[in-house]
Amino acid sequence: MTNSSKPSASRQLKVKVKTAKRRSNSSTRWLQRQLNDPYVARAREEGYQSRAAFKLIELNEKHKLLRPGMRVVDLGCAPGGWLQVAVPLIRSTPDNPTIVGIDYLEMSPIPGSIILQKDFNDEDAPQVLIDAIGGKKVDLVMSDMAAPTTGHKPTDHIRIIALVELAADFAMDILTPGGTFIAKVFQGGTEHTLLTALKKRFATTFHAKPPASRKDSAETYLVAKGFKG
Ligand SMILES: C[S@@+](CC[C@H](N)C(=O)[O-])C[C@H]1O[C@@H](n2cnc3c(N)ncnc32)[C@H](O)[C@@H]1O
Numbered sequence: 001m002t003n004s005s006k007p008s009a010s011r012q013l014k015v016k017v018k019t020a021k022r023r024s025n026s027s028t029r030w031l032q033r034q035l036n037d038p039y040v041a042r043a044r045e046e047g048y049q050s051r052a053a054f055k056l057i058e059l060n061e062k063h064k065l066l067r068p069g070m071r072v073v074d075l076g077c078a079p080g081g082w083l084q085v086a087v088p089l090i091r092s093t094p095d096n097p098t099i100v101g102i103d104y105l106e107m108s109p110i111p112g113s114i115i116l117q118k119d120f121n122d123e124d125a126p127q128v129l130i131d132a133i134g135g136k137k138v139d140l141v142m143s144d145m146a147a148p149t150t151g152h153k154p155t156d157h158i159r160i161i162a163l164v165e166l167a168a169d170f171a172m173d174i175l176t177p178g179g180t181f182i183a184k185v186f187q188g189g190t191e192h193t194l195l196t197a198l199k200k201r202f203a204t205t206f207h208a209k210p211p212a213s214r215k216d217s218a219e220t221y222l223v224a225k226g227f228k229g
Contacts, residue, residue, distance in 0.1 A: 037051065039051040039054050039212050042054065043081070047084075048084055048085075049079040049080040049084060049107075049108075050080070051081070052081045052082060052144060052212075053082065053085050054081075054212035055210045055212045055213055055221075056082045056085045056086070056142070057085055057212075058210035058211055058212055059182065059208060059210050059221060060089070062208065062210070063208065063223055063225075065140060065142075065180055065182065065223075066085075066086055066089040066140070067089070067090065067139075068089070068090060068091045069090065069098075070098065070138075070140055071090075071098045071133055071136060071137070071138040071139050071140075072086055072090060072092075072098065072099040072100075072138060072139065072140045072141075072142065073100050073101075073102075073129055073133065073138050073140070073142070073170075073174065074086065074100070074101040074102070074113075074143075074144075075101075075102055075120055075141065075142070075143035075144070075145050075167050075170075075183075076102070076103055076120070076144045076145030076146070076184075077101025077102060077113075077115065077144075078101075078105040078106075079105075079107050079108070080101070080108065080110045080113075082101075082144060083099060083101050083113045083115075084110055086099055086113075086142075087110065087111070087112035087113055088112075092112040092113060094111050094112055097112055097114050099112070099114070100115075100116065100129055100133050101113055101114070101115045101116070102116045102117075102118055102120055102125065102128075102129060103115070103116075103118075104117065104118060104120075114132050114133075116128060116129065116132060120145065120163075120166065120167070121163075121166065126170050126174070129170075129174070130174060137174060137175060137176035137179070138176065138179065139175070139176055139179050139180065140179060140180045140181075140182075141167065141170065141171035141174065141175060141180075141181045141182075142181075142182045142183070143164070143167040143181075143182070143183040143184060144184050145163055145167065145183075145184065146163075146219075147159040147160050147162075160185075160186055161191060161194070164184075164185055164194060164222070167181075167183050168181060168183065168194060168197070168198060168224075171224075175227040175229075176227070176229075177227055177228065178226060178227060179227040180223070180224065180225045180226075180227070181202070181222075181223075181224040181227070182221055182222065182223050182224070183221065183222045184219055184220075184221055184222075185207075185219075185220060185221070185222045186219055186220070187218045187219075191222070194222075195222070198222070198224045202224035202225060202226055202227055202228065203225060203226025203228065204223075204224070204225045204226055205222070205223065205224040205225075206222075206223055207221065207222055208220070208221050208223050209221065
């Protein structure tokens with residue numbers, strides 16, 4: 001695996017997808033985008049479970065998030081791209097794993113990490129995560145979770161915000177002073193309130209959109225560094 005973030009030139013040819021009888025227009029569009037996405041091709045070439053891996057690679061290159069010896073929690077870790085990126089950078093090993101991931105989806109093991117198949121909304125999820133990391137404080141909490149959408153915009157918005165707030169509360173319980181919290185958020189609205197709260201507890205907070213995050217997506221990442229404890 002390499003850590004460079006330039007899409008390979010090997011897959012620049014545009015693939016056109018014909019609309020099949022049983023395929024909806026939106027799934028045809030999705031398929032076409034996947035087939036023409038250089039990050040999808042690179043993930044396959046470099047053995048990453050997801051194109052999301054490149055978002056963490058790029059965020060890390062720019063904001064220096066991962067260092068050897070760190071303890072890390074990865075919220076919404078399936079199918080494991082972020083774990084694959086983080087494990088070698090923090091030097092987590094199968095004998096002494098220092099990164100724990102949680103997701104309600106089943107996924108293949110990622111050597112050097114502990115994976116919990118569980119809903120982060122479960123009441124006992126924070127304690128189960130803390131136990132899995134040996135009851136110790138951690139240096140980084142990263143969340144790539146996105147609540148499933150219902151199509152009803154106000155409901156979706158509330159769910160997205162609630163999940164990020166839950167992740168932020170958890171981070172503030174488990175982070176060591178100086179620690180970092182990053183979370184996927186969606187532009188537009190209430191997330192401002194959360195930002196204000198985080199500004200009080202962290203030395204620096206800002207939004208970052210890595211190049212691997214699709215331009216037409218409202219997704220961006222909230223980065224909070226220097227937890228004050
Ligand atoms: C964009 S994917 C994460 C990709 C991952 N970072 C990677 O690199 O492979 C978002 C994940 O969040 C998970 N997720 C969403 N809500 C969750 C919850 N309440 N508890 C646990 N996982 C959740 C989803 O199942 C999904 O696998």
